Amino acid sequence: MGRLELLVILILCEVCLQAWILNAQNFSCDSNDFKALQSINDHLESRIDEWKVDANSSGYSNCCDWVGITCESSWSLGLSGEFESGRVVKLDLSNKRLRGNLSESIGSLDQLKTLNLSRNFFGDSVPLSLFNLSNLEVLDLSRNGFSGVFPVGLNLPRIHVFDVAQNGFRGLVPAGICNKSPFVQSINLAVNFFNGSIPLEFGNCSSLENLTLSSNTLSGTILEDLFKLPKLSLLNLQENRFSGQLSNNISKLSNLVRLDVSCNQLSGSIPDVFHTLNKLEYLLARSNNFTGKIPPSLMNSQSIVSLSLRNNSLDGRIDINCSAMIKLVSLDLGSNKFQGSIPDNLPFCPRLTTINLSKINFKSQIPESFENFSSLSYLSLSNSSIYNISGALHILQHCSNLKILVLTLNFHKERLPSVPSLQFKSLNALIIANCKLTGTIPQWLSGSRQLQLLDLSWNQLEGTIPSWFGSFQFLFYLDLSNNSFSGELPRNLTALESLAFRNISLEEPSPDFPFFMKRNISARVLQYNKIWSFPPKLDLSNNFLRGQIWPEFGNLKKLHVLDLKYNNLSGSIPATLSGMTSLETLDLSYNRLSGNIPSSLVDLCFLSYFNVANNNLSGKIPTKGQFQTFPNSSFEGNQGLCGEHVSPCQISFKIPSRSSMKSKRRGTIIAMAVGIGFGTIFLVALMYSMVLRKTISKDVEPEAADNRDGPKDVESRLLVHFQIHDNNKELSLDDILKSTNSFDQSNIIGCGGFGLVYKATFPSGKKVAIKRLSGDTGQMDREFQAEIETLSRARHPNLVQLQGYYTYKNDRLLIYAYMENSSLDFWLHEKIDGPSLLDWDARLQIAQGAARGLAYLHQSCEPHIVHRDIKSSNILLDDKFVAHLADFGLARLVPNYDSHVSTDLVGTLGYIPPEYGQASVATYKGDVYSFGVVLLELLTSRRPMDMCQPKGNRDLISWVFQMKREKRESEVFDPLIYDKEHADELLVVLEIACLCLSENPRTRPSTQQLVSWLDNFDVNVLLQS
Template sequence: MGFQALWVAFLVLGFLMFQARVLQSQNLACNQNDLKALQEFMRGLQSPIQGWGTTNSSSSDCCNWPGITCYSSTSLGLVNDSVNSGRVTKLELGRQRLTGKLVESVGSLDQLRTLNLTHNFLKDSLPFSLFHLPKLEVLDLSSNDFSGSIPQSINLPSIKFLDISSNYLSGSLPTHICQNSSRIQVLVLAVNYFSGILSPGIGNCTTLEHLCLGMNDLIGGISEDIFQLQKLKLLGLQDNKLSGNLSTGIGKLLSLERLDISSNDFSGTIPDVFRSLSKLKFFLGHSNYFVGRIPISLANSPSLNLLNLRNNSLGGIIELNCSAMTNLSSLDLATNSFSGNVPSYLPACKNLKNINLAKNKFTGKIPESFKNFQGLSYLSLSNCSITNLSSTLRILQQCKSLTALVLTLNFQGEALPADPTLHFENLKVLVIANCRLTGSIPQWLSNSSKLQLVDLSWNNLSGTIPSWFGGFVNLFYLDLSNNSFTGEIPRSLTELPSLISRSISIEEPSPYFPLFMRRNESGRGLQYNQVRSFPPTLALSDNFLTGPIWPEFGNLTKLHIFELKSNFLSGTIPSELSGMTSLETLDLSHNNLSGVIPWSLVNLSFLSKFGVAYNQLRGKIPTGGQFMTFPSSSFEGNHLCGDHGTPPCPKPDGPLDSPRKSRRNKYVMFGMAVGIVFGAASLVLIIMIVLRAHSRVLILKRWMLTRDKEAEELDPRLMVLLQSKENYKDVSLEDLLISTNNFDQANIIGCGGFGIVYRATLPDGRKLAIKRLSGDSGQMDREFRAEVEALSRAQHPNLVHLQGYCMFKNDKLLVYPYMENSSLDYWLHEKIDGPSSLDWDSRLRIAQGAARGLAYLHQACEPHILHRDIKSSNILLDKNFKAYLADFGLARLMLPYDTHVTTDLVGTLGYIPPEYGQAAVATYKGDVYSFGVVLLELLTGRRPMDMCKPKGSQDLISWVIQMKKENRESEVFDPFIYDKQNDKELLRALEIACLCLIEHPKLRPSTEQLEWRRERDLTKARKCSCATSLYIRN
């Protein structure tokens, strides 16, 4: 009986569960109120969401839309609550490239538990209703473009996870969020523009475990109520302006595992309160103003894994208790004032792998005990006055795990040891630069076959460069410059595998350790000092090398920097060097090279620094490509002719005769001229008529013959003229061919990465600029037409309007209006009296005009357009010096392209943002960075990169940053625009430029902010002679 009852109960339960499933599936139809709210949400977006509201049977059932999760409120299917059925509980659309804004209707989704819109491009203010969702547990709006302040009224009683980082939110820090959000565990407000003091209130979030407030503008000290958070595991306050002494209250955070207070203005001594922080694993306090010694409790922390106190003013002797610090893995105490000997006890820290003690005040040599460092991977002791290199290498070779060794600015005048027993099997990075070392490159180094980066520059090394360098499979950076090497360049260097096909994977010694560190170096500088960011380089300059430049160097397609200047190299410049398609710098100046400059080098589209000065070169300087951008100093000291301040080239009339024969020929020719002048006059009129009748035919025939030699009519439909206020409707392809003399070089007025620009003078005197696109666009004709006509709809007073286009066989022509005053680059860097002709008022108007044009492309133009090649040569000037942004959107014609983000990078070296080299993604903030470089050009009158400048000032950005750090801002301005009356205005503009150049893209202003703020703030500064704000922020 009992068994039967149990069986019946089982059947009933099974039936009820089946019925519940049936009823639940029926009740999952989208709630109508939620459907309406989602439809309003869609209207706030600028493009539809794929799969939402499609024309099928479930178009109104939002529960089936991608990113939507619903649930039924019926319990086991027994109660059919139609009002609450099919309610939306999750809206998850992260990384969908959504654009537009978040509307108030999202607050109508009152059953929402998760809202995830991370990594999109949503903008404007956050809706008030968003902060009053009673069931919301997870809110992730990070990495968008939201702006404005957080509402004062917040009621999120169920919230557990809130992340609104990496936006443009401003105002005071919303500590009031904790008043009605007692369940919150993760609060991430980092990478915004919150300002003011860190006021009390966060202490009310008693369950908080992660608090991230880094990279804002917070000032003052740490609010004491934060120290009441007993469950707090992570506290991130880095990159603010917090100051004063670090509170002893830190010791109350008993659960703390990670503490990051780096890059602030904390001062005084570090409090000795770490004994109670028994779970602390990571302490980052670098780049502050701490003094004194490392606290005893910190030096005895058994849980600590990473200790980074780099770039402070700590001193005394380093005293760590390695017997207690059993988990310490990374130690960075560089750029302080520690003294005494390098601590000999450090190998007792058994897990220590990464050590950076650079730039301290140590004396003596490396301790013998360092041979016991079995796990040591990274060691930097640069600029520490260490002596005895032979002993140092003998000891460190026994560290079998060592992969990176940096010993720059030590061992002054010692010899590089040739001890054949030395062996560094796993070494990948070796830097012993600027030590004035003598001797030659030792044979033992050939056994370090894993080397990727070798820098032995600025020593006194001699002998030949060993050929075995060419056998290093992973070597991509070799700097042997400023030594005394002799002999030929090893031919084996032309076979370096990583420079032919760079597929190596570079692992940093530590994610927290820069390879080099300079005191108060900017974040941007640190980024470029990471190993993975070093450009592939062969630097052999300033030696005594002889012999030829091997043609096989052209095989190094991945090489970026090739420097051979100041040697005794001879022979010709190989035309094969044009195969180095990634080359940015080619410096062959101050050698004994002869012959001509190969015209094939114009194909090096990324070449931004070029030098052949002071050789024995002859012939014409190539034109086209990047050669149009190089200064005259790149070619001086030769026998060259053509452009760049050199004499004009002789006409190709054959070799000159002897002086006597030349004089006789002059008399003969004069007599002949007198005899025929009258006869010629009678034929002139006839000839002019004939030429006028046939010139069009001849040019067109020549055009046809230079193509495929196929017979094809010049169909008038080949030329498409677009609507514009200028009247060019009567212009034909025939006119363009004749007015450019079949695109003769004499009519070239500019060139860029996408093609050459020709001046076309029409028969009626009107002028046009014709861009002849280079290469294969990779698009079908129909796609090309669609893209061109889309670009033509970009109409703004500060954009160069596309007037028309033409497709003829493999040629694609774009028709633009002609700009009388050429480009900003011409006036700043090429025209002799150009800088003096551009006063500050003119430069300010040019900057504002370019900013307005760029803001239109990013914000108002439909579809939005990413420029990707902002530079001074792409800012054109009309007869009134009004600025026009040129070449916008050409990447859409030449490369597969997305209007917001693309992985096909183009641009001009010196203007390319640092993140492009790592992330390989072009963004709107990349355009802002490039605009910041142009703004620096306007302010300083200098090129972004100028190798003719002294070391330390060749890179414009680094030089300006350094001058600012030294409080010498007034010295960076172009003397033609600087005076006391506009001092404050110039300083304000300089701050704006520096904001555009911030390393982190999210921290840069948008073009909308940039354009509006520049006008308001600079106009205000002009009227009031003061500019109090230093930031482009609301």
């Protein structure tokens, strides 16, 4: 028989076999399989509608045709019995939004080869019978709510794929996965609660290709036998507690493509074995304790695309062989202890675009070879002891594709070059701050027309600020603060297009790359890793500028921050500043301004920080809008000002105020008439003073009233009424002053509604956050009392707990639990690598916690509470990244049967629902809208308003809805969390966010629905909506 005839026969046999298999679908399924499937359906909260029994059938003849079921004939499986019997070999119910427990009857499907229940809402433990399915090859239970501990013995001898990622499994890693099966190719246990070490049996998985154990609490050393697995291509152990050294035997993993051991406790040197790892493209080992030099074999790797060794203790020289590293794109070696100079051969790495060498003590110049660095786009060399700024700029100007250049904290006291021939035509961001540079702003900078962000702050530059800045089409962030600039405040800055209009087409946003650190108004270090994370800002503070504040500043409708403090500005505050409708911060303090505070500024609905202290202002302080939330310190040092925040305004004596003469202790009412002389006025004032003194004396503690032994230290005597404290000991103000170093600026950790927030550390080691309010007006008393009443009623694991309070004269202190990990805003928008450290599981946990806290305020707390300022900076994170809602300074108590509370509009730009612009009414559904914005931040890592985004992308909400209309949802997600594994969950949360952002408040979900959806991903009701 010839080869051709034999081939034809084999093909016919295969066709016949497949025909028999397909034909089996038309026969009755096995009765035991049918019963098992029915039991599985019965255990679901919502049964599968497609699994219905045909009334005209024999009762179970059609189950092989059911959705998600694949059968093979018993004959093809080599089983005895009737050929017509079909056996279930595949059960695929993935992404069906099923809820309930998995029936023990799953173990009766003894011919099952594939079980896929991923992307559902199954809960409780997995039936033990499942682990005895001896024919099972593929098991995928990922992205459910399963919990419990795996059994010691797993009898899955034919398993190929074992995926239980993103559940709630705990205990030890199941050793039997590999012990019983030589065929297993992929194991994914990521994002669970497994502890202990990697079991020895994993060394028996000779066919293993992918091993993912990330985001658990595994510890100990990395199992040595893993390095004997010849087919392993992906090894992901990030975010665990592994310690010890990285073994030399890693060299045996010749098929390894990706190795991620980031965020562990590994130490010692990195082994010099990478010459054998010819397929390795990604080596990610940031945030460990590695020491020693980068091994030569790694610096000569021909396969590496991305190398991240940031935040270790590596030393020696950086000796990269660019002739070998032809695929290298991203090099992140910052925050190490390298010596020597910046490698001069980096320009010869042909694909290298992104470099982070910050916080390395180079003590060198920029190499001349960088003139030929045509591929370089992003360079951060901040705080790296670089000198010769003139040479650096002359060299780097030749990098034709350079978009971001960060040289902060270098070039100490050098002179900024003014050579006209310099040019940086492609730069989007230039940051040379905190270098104490001298000189003036050079003319050559006028040619950098693509600049979006310029920071020359904290230098010693002088001269005038050039008018040509006003012609920069894309500039939205300009920081020239803390210099010695003089002359008039440049009028042309009022013409900056990016701060006035939205129809500016900007360059594409920068990639996620850590490149900048900056201090905010409370002296806290902020970290930025995207250009668009910067707020639209003009900061010219701490200079010697004079002249007036131009009325045309009111044209900058997109400006968020205007900071002109500590200058010599004079004249009045223009009423037209109310045109800056996006303004959040306005600081005009320490100038020579005169006149009134324009009442039109109350229209700035998003203004959250306002300061005009130490000027020559006069007249009454506005009382509406955001002005009722500003602290007294914002207005001090202006002798002519009056109002609630300072001294009361003088009352006309033509008809004295009746209310001003009232007193609880006065038994008679003094009638006043026009024409009473000054003697009568003096008498009335004297009587009022005596009555007021008597009233106050009633409010003093008995201890103070009985004190006849002379004056005592009031501060040490008056006690803080501390509700939760070690040993129930009450604290004096002295204790608080010591714990905050007398409210020293170094302890400021935030700025709240009525004042600053300080970190306090008591001798016992206990830490708290103290919000210091000031002022003695009725409004301040009401605000303080509102916070006390609100927080004393609100006790929930997802709320920031009020632990105590203090009040005396002008001081009001609120004492809160201290949150170790700052705010969600800090991690998403400010901290270097913050978004990369918040994986999807962590973000979802934060969303769930914040939703539970908000639901408690709305539905469980008595009386119910409308928060009114839900935003990412008001979601604080404890040491375990559990979310806590904070800042009840804007909260109002709501009667049991009211759904809203009427008050003046306050809030934060980007979070306020549209209906608040039509009526000053805060509602539960308004909070839900703001929560929807926070969900978008978690999904995208973008701020609600990003002025430097391309046209149409700057308003996050509008952009997301536009992308949904275009069926481009996958493009809105942060690339750090978006992959096939998480795609469905991300889409569900995006849908939830969009429901929250409905323009019609009535169609928004309740907070209880949000809790249910986010905790269980129950989207049946969601889809109906």
